[in-house]
Amino acid sequence: MTSNETILVQRAKNGDANALVEIYETNQPTIYTYVFYRVGDVHLAEDLTAEVFVRMIHKLKTYQPNSRPILAWLYTIAHNLVVDHYRENGKATWTELKEDQSAIESDVFKRSNENCLAQIDLVHALKTLTEEQRLVIVLKFIEGRKNIEIAEILNKSEGAIKSLQHRALNSLKRALENDEEYYEYENEFQH
Amino acid sequence: MKTNFSIEFELILEDCLDRISKGESLESCLEKYPEQAAHLKELLILAGNIHQLPIPAARPSAVASGKQKMLAELQAVQQPQPVSSFNFSRYIKQTISFLLGKEDFQMKPILRPIIALLLVCVIGGTLAVNVSARSIPGDSMYSFKRTWENLRLAFTISEKTRTVLEEQLKLERHQEIQTLIENHQKAVLQYTGVLRAMKAHQWLVDDLWVKIEDRLIIEGHPKVGDLVEITIETEEDGMLILIKISVVESAVEIIPGEAEPGDEGWPEDPSVWVTPIPYWETYQPNEWRTLVPTEYQTLVPTDLMLTIVPTQYQTYIPEDLNTIPTLVQTLIPTWVPPVNATNWPTLIPPTWPTDAPLPQPTQLPPVIQTLVPPDIQTMIPPDWPDIDPEDYTTEIPEFIETMILPPNWP
Numbered sequence: 001m002t003s004n005e006t007i008l009v010q011r012a013k014n015g016d017a018n019a020l021v022e023i024y025e026t027n028q029p030t031i032y033t034y035v036f037y038r039v040g041d042v043h044l045a046e047d048l049t050a051e052v053f054v055r056m057i058h059k060l061k062t063y064q065p066n067s068r069p070i071l072a073w074l075y076t077i078a079h080n081l082v083v084d085h086y087r088e089n090g091k092a093t094w095t096e097l098k099e100d101q102s103a104i105e106s107d108v109f110k111r112s113n114e115n116c117l118a119q120i121d122l123v124h125a126l127k128t129l130t131e132e133q134r135l136v137i138v139l140k141f142i143e144g145r146k147n148i149e150i151a152e153i154l155n156k157s158e159g160a161i162k163s164l165q166h167r168a169l170n171s172l173k174r175a176l177e178n179d180e181e182y183y184e185y186e187n188e189f190q191h
Numbered sequence: 192m193k194t195n196f197s198i199e200f201e202l203i204l205e206d207c208l209d210r211i212s213k214g215e216s217l218e219s220c221l222e223k224y225p226e227q228a229a230h231l232k233e234l235l236i237l238a239g240n241i242h243q244l245p246i247p248a249a250r251p252s253a254v255a256s257g258k259q260k261m262l263a264e265l266q267a268v269q270q271p272q273p274v275s276s277f278n279f280s281r282y283i284k285q286t287i288s289f290l291l292g293k294e295d296f297q298m299k300p301i302l303r304p305i306i307a308l309l310l311v312c313v314i315g316g317t318l319a320v321n322v323s324a325r326s327i328p329g330d331s332m333y334s335f336k337r338t339w340e341n342l343r344l345a346f347t348i349s350e351k352t353r354t355v356l357e358e359q360l361k362l363e364r365h366q367e368i369q370t371l372i373e374n375h376q377k378a379v380l381q382y383t384g385v386l387r388a389m390k391a392h393q394w395l396v397d398d399l400w401v402k403i404e405d406r407l408i409i410e411g412h413p414k415v416g417d418l419v420e421i422t423i424e425t426e427e428d429g430m431l432i433l434i435k436i437s438v439v440e441s442a443v444e445i446i447p448g449e450a451e452p453g454d455e456g457w458p459e460d461p462s463v464w465v466t467p468i469p470y471w472e473t474y475q476p477n478e479w480r481t482l483v484p485t486e487y488q489t490l491v492p493t494d495l496m497l498t499i500v501p502t503q504y505q506t507y508i509p510e511d512l513n514t515i516p517t518l519v520q521t522l523i524p525t526w527v528p529p530v531n532a533t534n535w536p537t538l539i540p541p542t543w544p545t546d547a548p549l550p551q552p553t554q555l556p557p558v559i560q561t562l563v564p565p566d567i568q569t570m571i572p573p574d575w576p577d578i579d580p581e582d583y584t585t586e587i588p589e590f591i592e593t594m595i596l597p598p599n600w601p
Binding site for chain 2: 122
């Protein structure tokens with residue numbers, strides 16, 4: 001964590017609205033991307049992302065700035081929210097998304113319409129990954145972050161990040177090779 | 192456990208990803224690592240596909256809305272929470288609302304301290320009553336128990352309820368005395384009852400024999416039949432010593448032979464009539480009734496017995512009203528009248544009431560019924576009187592006597 005971020009977090013902890021707005025504007029897109037690739041629904045992702053920052057207000061007093069970057073901490077909040085959401089609603093939405101033409105034609109996939117089905121398969125396969133593997137994939141290949149940044153967010157070494165991305169790609173490859181196996185896994189995961 | 196090959200491949204993969212991100216082609220990367228090319232190619236293409244995935248962005252309205260939501264939450268958190276101040280009146284109102292089960296209960300503020308005081312008294316009193324319920328004379332809580340009993344009596348308006356309550360309290364006193372005697376405990380207690388007998392050294396109050404000593408304090412002129420309040424002391428040997436006696440209510444003096452029930456001035460309350468009766472009188476009617484022979488008893492209707500021995504006769508005033516029966520036990524009739532005694536009371540022999548109808552058999556004996564063949568109508572001689580078959584059951588016995596039975600009669 002940089003010293004600037006530490007100061008920013010300290011201001012936010014003291015109730016400085018400007019500091020909170022800065023944290024929001026810096027991290028909201030990343031959190032939204034992460035949530036979207038977890039739930040696959042634009043509106044739900046927006047709601048959950050907003051809820052992440054509402055929850056941040058309540059939990060900020062317990063956050064230790066020196067322990068890890070605030071983005072990593074926000075990822076934890078987002079992960080818990082998504083898990084809570086699935087626990088309360090019982091199922092993920094990607095299966096429906098794959099069969100829902102209107103969702104496929106949504107803004108998110110419009111710009112690469114010709115291979116949107118393959119992309120949805122790929123996004124679907126992302127759900128087979130572990131939390132850390134998925135986070136590495138999103139941060140590295142979707143957001144284009146460098147290993148050193150990811151290592152800082154996840155509080156791991158660069159070597160560990162390299163290893164994680166290798167395992168994540170292998171897992172994705174296996175999931176895409178056998179869709180049936182993948183669906184079985186998904187059902188198991190959901191239960 | 193990661194192998195060296197695995198670590199090496201991770202480095203190669205990272206190197207290729209780095210090269211491609213800098214603009215190098217996939218093919219040139221694969222040429223550099225020909226041994227791992229096959230596997231490397233699959234992963235690099237997959238990584239490229241992931242990279243092609245769109246970066247979703249929330250709608251600007253949703254971003255702004257999320258920010259406002261966060262700031263609103265901040266404002267809510269920063270706003271000092273109202274601390275509940277001590278509000279006596281509100282607490283009382285809540286308590287009464289809770290007790291009544293009405294959330295919208297309204298009450299004038301001025302009444303709340305009064306209600307609070309009452310509640311404290313009621314709740315505290317209830318606790319104390321419960322604690323003192325099992326206390327006996329000599330215990331610290333016993334005075335509270337008696338005070339509570341007196342309060343209950345004072346606030347019991349219904350005469351019937353008060354009578355029941357007084358009976359309960361009498362039983363309670365008896366229980367206390369019994370406990371004291373069993374514990375060989377010396378204690379003083381008060382008791383209210385009817386003075387039944389006055390012997391030289393012992394008086395009888397209800398069914399308690401109390402010993403008379405020189406220290407006895409007498410208030411009023413107690414006589415048999417009076418309602419008296421006594422102070423007694425239980426001795427370690429189980430004896431009850433009468434310390435003080437005072438007349439609560441004097442018994443009505445009735446001069447024998449000069450008045451009868453129903454006369455002017457005769458007390459209407461039957462309990463007053465009963466009090467001066469010596470014990471042996473109460474034994475008489477019930478004992479005799481059980482001596483009525485069994486067969487007679489079954490013949491005498493219940494209501495007939497009641498009319499023969501009217502209830503009010505039991506309350507006959509003996510001639511010597513104030514004479515204390517000195518040998519109470521010997522006066523109990525022990526003689527059992529013989530069953531066939533000629534001098535049996537008016538109960539025997541019982542006569543059936545003249546206006547009562549005689550019993551009428553409604554059906555023929557079953558034996559006769561079975562002798563009548565079902566097809567009797569076909570066997571009746573020609574000169575047989577024309578009888579409605581429905582009347583057979585009542586007429587058959589006479590016909591059978593005069594009837595000539597056919598040879599094939601069963």
